[in-house]
Amino acid sequence: MQYGLKRSVRDSYVVGMVVWSEGLSGQPLPHCSTIKSAAFQPTGPLYLPSIFAKLSVLANVKGLLSHTKRFAMNKSKTKLSADDALRMFRQMVRIRTFENNANQLYLSAKMPGLTHMYSGEEAVAVGICEALLPTDKITSTHRGHGHCVAKGADFKAMFCELLGREEGYCRGKGGSMHIADQSNGNLGANAIVGGSMGIATGAALTAKLKKTGGVAVCFFGDGATAQGLMYEVMNMAALWKLPVIYACENNGYSEYTKTEEIAAGSITARAEAFGIESYQVDGQDVIAVNELSKELVERARKGEGPFFLELMTYRYHGHHVGDINREYYRAKSEEQDWRDNRDPIIRMRGWLVKNKYATEEALDELSKEVTEDAESAVAYALNAPYPDVSEVDMHVYTDVEHVLA
């Protein structure tokens, strides 16, 4: 309980934070879909889920405080400027627009291979990356377009990469699963599930050793929590107080399997076992994600890390663009419910208008601009040259130009 006391002091840092106990019912944390009616009442685009407030009271009474905090933003307390709010909105729209175009490229057989859509999860990448500096590092996943855009990438070089063209961020060598704008601190998208956990933690070690004040964020899915590597590096990160934030994007599924079938117990409790401060956040609420991230990033810079976030979110598309007939593992009605009632862009849009940060017309104009930007980038990429075949044996080693020459 001593630890619990220390926690409650820390709690006061975070605006609008709700402490929520999963220990109360002895049940694991409910998956988003099971908390739908409570968490997503149409009382406004961003709000405090009342059931959690109640639970927290009960938890307090019973002294069952878990380390995990459920975080949601209370809109009245945000200090978000209009500029910041609109930039976050734009970034989310950019991700959605990028993905819609990528999907079209796949469906029209213009894109080589497959790709994993980030649509539906925009608030996670944007909320977190908007709390970072360009020099801060992130590591990304097979579902990485969103992280890439959110960390400042440009459409043109992204579409070029997606289509295997020379001007792509990885000169066409990486494709969708390895897309990354390295100049903005993106250390790469990884096609090995959980493969980047060491990398992010290593980047945090560099920041600590070189005293850069930098922070690293490791993005990974709920499925990746099954990888043993995660537990090895979290242990070291906690021992060495590394400035790393583990951001678990819990979209309810890993491939064709529901999270509850592959994750025993609670995900945040695993991080807590290492003494890592952990939060469960509504990943469809970009302001909640952003406020908490800003707080934790600043604390990580001061050596108070590591931290662990479980962001409750949802992917709208199949596991990849080819996963079309998916009713055997996921009901259409569930997908529709998320699209209609929990969409991060619609919610933010409503919030912006309601708080008079923007008019509907201005937001339509913004979306139109983004659409045009994406369309011209697609047209550009489709006509851009492939890398010259002589590039095939370049970049194998740093000090050999052509390894097979």
Place this chain on the structure above:
Amino acid sequence: MRKITLSKAVNEALVEEMRRDENVFIMGEDVAEAGTPFKVLSGLVEEFGTDRVIDTPISEPGFMGIGVGAAMTGMRPVVDLMFGDFIFLIMDQLCNQAAKTHYMSGGKLNVPLVLRTNMGATRRSAAQHSQSLHAIVAHIPGLKIAMPSSAYEAKGLLKTAIRDDNPVVIFEDKLMYQDSAEVPEEEYTIPFGEACVKREGTDITLIGTSSMVQVCEKAAEMLQAEGISAEVIDPRTIVPLDEKTLVASAKKTGRVIVVDEGHQSFGITSEIASRINEKAFYYLDAPTTRIGAMDVPIPFSPALEDITVPTPERVFEQAKKLVSGELIDAA
């Protein structure tokens, strides 16, 4: 004879072996309801239930280790590794544990486990989902390695693997799952260590593994049009290797090209070529040469990826040079 896809052949082999032996079970990611991303295992969970077709979390070293332990204690697991590239995650369990247990126990413990995985590039999947890593495990004594070249081999070799008391790794080419071949209705197995002469010839021997057998067969057809008679041999298992058949063919034709989709350096092609040089040197009319995947990570861009893998054209050109006596720069 009826024709079925490689995918169906694998599925049939598993069904037959699971019906025959209740100790056989499958374990891996999305193997049950989803039947794997390649849909190879469709229908199995419906027949055998979730105790024998077990979905795992994305914990490759974990479920591989569990497979080893289950195999040592009376079960016959068929562990499904979704992509061959993930073999790097399970190297300890496969190479330090499964491969060595029988030896370290003085022959007292067995690991009758099958690791089913895949290989092969040109699926536009980039460097972490396109590798052909059989040579890496073939290097480790204690493991047997099978590489089916068609639906027929896929079924027969898998059935043999499941009945084998040693750990066996099977690499299926993921681009071949939808390829059909003649597969008998009646039950059969294919013994390990017996190469198959796919086509007889007299001027040159083309040894190919997995999908490279097709590449060699195409090259042989092109060579025939030029009046060159090529023999095509599929070793079918890399460990054990049917050296006798390979060497006999080398002695007969006097020229050999070994084609494999693993990286060319330090790979299967080098191993086979050097055995031929050791055992058939005085019969050879030309150096034994290798064609493997280019020694670079597999690039995403189609413009680059396609030139990294062996093609019938390259085999054809190389064969013509060997037959005409042109000096080969095989580097």
